[in-house]
Amino acid sequence: MDKLCGAEIVTGRILRRERERRHAMKEKREKKEENMLSTEQVSYFVDTFTQKRDEIEGALNAADLGEVEKNKLPSHFDKISKDILILQRFTSDSIPYLREYDIRKSQEAIQNLQQKLQELDKRLLPKKKFGFKKKSCDTRKESFLQKIEDTVDSIPVSTLPFKALCGYTENNCGFSGRTEENLSLSDEVICRKDIVLTNLVGCTVKLVGSPSTLHMASLHNCRIMSGPVARSVFIEDCVDCTFILACQQLRIHNTKHCVMYSHVTSRTVIEDSTQLGFAPYSLKYENMEHHFKIAGLDININNWNLVDDFNWLASDKPSPNWHILKADEMKDDWV
Known part of the structure; x- marks a missing residue:
């Protein structure tokens, strides 16, 4: 035995x-x-x-x-x-x-x-x-934003210009042309969708769930709170806004005097932007960890302070276009 x-x-x-x-x-x-x-x-x-x-x-x-x-x-x-x-x-x-x-x-x-x-x-x-480029870009941009206003929350956006470049699809939903409103979208609405926010003034937007992408253009004095975004977040032509968001990659263009509370698993890229403040993601809500899993984001990896400035190539000096918020400037209560 x-x-x-x-x-x-x-x-x-x-x-x-x-x-x-x-x-x-x-x-x-x-x-x-x-x-x-x-x-x-x-x-x-x-x-x-x-x-x-x-x-x-x-x-x-x-x-x-x-x-x-x-x-x-x-x-x-x-x-x-x-x-x-x-x-x-x-x-x-x-x-x-x-x-x-x-x-x-x-x-x-x-x-x-x-x-x-x-x-x-x-x-x-x-x-x-060099004026031809600016005029051409302004004309295309005006047409682009107008078509977003005509299609968000209504009909497909398959005819939008720059679809291939900006990633807009028929899977969009969002808000456009609102002033001084509290807006929100639930998980059932935004899950795996492409969210578009344009031409908002003084609005608070809460996106509870896990969208596929988040595109924001021409926002002024707004607060945007979002659950984890599976892929990229794009911010363009925004002023005096606060963004609380999580994503794989954050890209910011032609934006100034804004604050980013971000959870980024890769890194942030800024271009033609100034006076940007960065702090770690501080949004909390029910089922947030589950939404991180749906988005495929690691909740323990946050490169919120890794920022590449395409307008600043000096490796021996930090970019003057962005900074990290001081501890007493950071917020964590977004109710």
């Missing part, structure tokens, strides 16, 4: 060691695959970025060498400007898996392209003073 028990103990140890060995091999294999995937992603980014950058530089050189007819220069420069914007957004989307060196070099390259475009425009089209 004792011999039998001894044999069972030895067998149990052997089986346990075998399970541990297989588990260790599995972890090692998964780590190797993860590293290979990361390397492949970086390699794809570098190759694609280099190709697109070279194409833009070729177009700039063509204008500089007089290979483009003068009456075609405005449209030529407008296309280059769009290509630079697309390259910039490609870089922003790739930031989660890029090295600091790759991020810095790509940002420097983009800024060089923008500077060269401005220099050529001023020299070759002095009367316009």
Whole structure:
């Protein structure tokens, strides 16, 4: 009987060691695959970025060498400007898996392209003073926001311009054109939806649940509170607002004097923005942890203070366009 028990103990140890060995091999294999995937992603980014950058530089050189007819220069420069914007957004989307060196070099390259475009425009089209781009962008933006107003909460937005660039889909819901209102959407309404908020003044918006994306444009003196967003949050043309939100990536453009209480699992990207304050996410409500799981966000990973400023390339000095709130400035009561 004792011999039998001894044999069972030895067998149990052997089986346990075998399970541990297989588990260790599995972890090692998964780590190797993860590293290979990361390397492949970086390699794809570098190759694609280099190709697109070279194409833009070729177009700039063509204008500089007089290979483009003068009456075609405005449209030529407008296309280059769009290509630079697309390259910039490609870089922003790739930031989660890029090295600091790759991020810095790509940002420097983009800024060089923008500077060269401005220099050529001023020299070759002095009367316009780079005005054609602003006028074109303002016209498209006005049309874009108007169409959002006409479609949010009503009909699909499949005809919206910039759909491919901004990510708007027929899965949208949200609010537009409201003033001094308390607005809210429940989990049943926003779960896995794309939320659009535009042209709000003095409004408080509470989004309790886990939307897919959150797009906000032209908000003034508003407070936006949101549960975890599965993918990206986009903020543009906002002033004097407070945002309390959680997401994978936070992107802010042309926004000033706003405060971000954020939970970001990758990092925040700002551009053409000033006077931005950052603090950790402090919203609390029932079922919030469940919504984090639905969104696929790790509630224990928060890079709220990792901010990349596309308008500030100096690595030895912090950007003057954003700051971390002092402890006595932070809030955690949003009732």
